[in-house]
Amino acid sequence: MRSVARAFSTLDIAGNACVEFSNVLIDVRGRRRPMDARRPDPVSGNLFSRGRAQVIFALLAWPQLWDEPQRGLARAAGVSLGQAHNTLALLAEAGYDGVGPRRGQTALLDLWAAAFPIGPARHLTLATYRGEVDTFTPAHDEEGIWLSGEQAVTESLRPASMTLYVKELDQRMAIVNRWRSDREPNVIVRQKFWNARDDDAPASGVHEAPWPLVYADLLSSRDPRVRGAATEWRDGHARREQDA
Numbered sequence: 001m002r003s004v005a006r007a008f009s010t011l012d013i014a015g016n017a018c019v020e021f022s023n024v025l026i027d028v029r030g031r032r033r034p035m036d037a038r039r040p041d042p043v044s045g046n047l048f049s050r051g052r053a054q055v056i057f058a059l060l061a062w063p064q065l066w067d068e069p070q071r072g073l074a075r076a077a078g079v080s081l082g083q084a085h086n087t088l089a090l091l092a093e094a095g096y097d098g099v100g101p102r103r104g105q106t107a108l109l110d111l112w113a114a115a116f117p118i119g120p121a122r123h124l125t126l127a128t129y130r131g132e133v134d135t136f137t138p139a140h141d142e143e144g145i146w147l148s149g150e151q152a153v154t155e156s157l158r159p160a161s162m163t164l165y166v167k168e169l170d171q172r173m174a175i176v177n178r179w180r181s182d183r184e185p186n187v188i189v190r191q192k193f194w195n196a197r198d199d200d201a202p203a204s205g206v207h208e209a210p211w212p213l214v215y216a217d218l219l220s221s222r223d224p225r226v227r228g229a230a231t232e233w234r235d236g237h238a239r240r241e242q243d244a
Contacts, residue, residue: 047090048115050123051079054193055087056112060105061194061210078193106238109212113234116213117220121190126169129179129187133162138206139172146192148209149217149226156229163217165192165209211237 046052058077059065065073074084091097096108138145145166150159166173166189173179179187194210196203208214211233218230 045086045090047087047094048112048119050120051077051083052087052090053112053116053120054079055084056091056108057116057210057212058194059091060109060112060212075195078195106234109215109234109238113212113216113219116216120193121216121220124190124193125188126166126191127174127181127189128185129174129181129189130183130185131174131177131179131187133159133186135177136162136164136206137176139170139176141204143170143173144192144203145206146209147206148214149188149221150229152208152214153218153229153233156232157225160223161186161188161221163188163190163209165190165213167192167203 048056054077055073058073062076065076070084070088071081073088074081077084079087091108096105133151136145136147136151143166145164147163148165149163150157150161151163164187169189173189174181209217215230215234215237218226218233221227221230
């Protein structure tokens with residue numbers, strides 16, 4: 001009779017084995033490692049691409065969306081449900097899963113704000129003009145306009161530029177405000193990409209843009225005074241979010 005020690009030809013931790021002794025042959029093959037079978041495929045992609053950046057913006061602006069169904073997050077961000085789900089998966093891999101002290105999440109905010117001007121903002125820009133920015137007149141009463149950047153911090157500095165978010169570009173707005181398009185621009189008109197929640201401002205009239213967006217637009221300035229205002233704006237709003 002052969003010894004058992006000589007009988008083992010293969011044996012691994014997944015259970016594949018071949019044992020032979022006397023006139024008995026036990027041959028088990030074809031098993032995969034259980035850990036490999038259970039391990040999910042990693043999610044890949046740019047966390048701050050346009051659609052994903054919009055999802056992160058919505059989470060920063062309305063932190064309660066971390067706890068709500070993903071369909072509501074997708075609507076607020078203006079993206080598909082699949083894109084919202086994919087972004088949450090990438091955030092979880094990066095260490096942001098909505099658990100714990102997430103209300104300010106200034107680290108995520110700063111990363112998003114730094115990426116916004118050089119990525120999503122370029123795709124959202126509808127037109128640029130040159131004109132006076134001390135006053136602003138909508139083209140018609142039903143128009144919905146959201147002021148961002150320097151126009152949101154007039155108590156801290158005198159604006160030298162204007163950033164607007166609109167649902168649709170109305171060329172009459174440039175005529176009413178006497179803006180020109182043949183000079184170095186100081187007025188930027190961008191597409192409004194988010195959807196207001198039920199407790200937010202109505203769709204018509206002039207409103208202040210959500211605070212993370214104001215921060216990103218301020219941070220994109222090369223003017224030290226504007227960047228200083230951006231830091232003050234972030235610190236004040238992020239602190240309020242953490243205390244909520």
